[in-house]
Amino acid sequence: MHILVVDDDPLAGEITAAYLEALGHAPLIANDAMEAVSQLDSNPDIALIVSDMYMPLIDGLALLEMLREQDVTLPFILLTGDAPPSGAAHPDLVACLQKDANLDVALATAVNKALND
Numbered sequence: 001m002h003i004l005v006v007d008d009d010p011l012a013g014e015i016t017a018a019y020l021e022a023l024g025h026a027p028l029i030a031n032d033a034m035e036a037v038s039q040l041d042s043n044p045d046i047a048l049i050v051s052d053m054y055m056p057l058i059d060g061l062a063l064l065e066m067l068r069e070q071d072v073t074l075p076f077i078l079l080t081g082d083a084p085p086s087g088a089a090h091p092d093l094v095a096c097l098q099k100d101a102n103l104d105v106a107l108a109t110a111v112n113k114a115l116n117d
Helices: 010-022 033-042 060-069 103-116
Strands: 002-006 026-030 046-052 076-080 093-098
Touching (some): 010 026, 010 046, 010 103, 026 033, 033 060, 060 076, 093 103
Parallel strands (some): 002 026, 076 093
């Protein structure tokens, strides 16, 4: 199952993708929101989006809003290097996770919830 990872930091995107691969998923990586839209158009089997919160031009929450306006209803997980902001309590978010030493465990839990709800 494909999971789209959106992160403007290539290393962070690769780390997130590696966590997802370890869970048995097939990650695809996009470096920004526009590349994410392109990946979604060309890969109809994407089941979940995991996006960085803070990216230039279009951040993770703006990407979520943009996709919802386009009737893309895939589950969406946000990642942030900081503590999750209060504005991250969006009703369409599965989770907003901090990129910390426990991200692999937290991400596994959130992915399981997103794909099995």
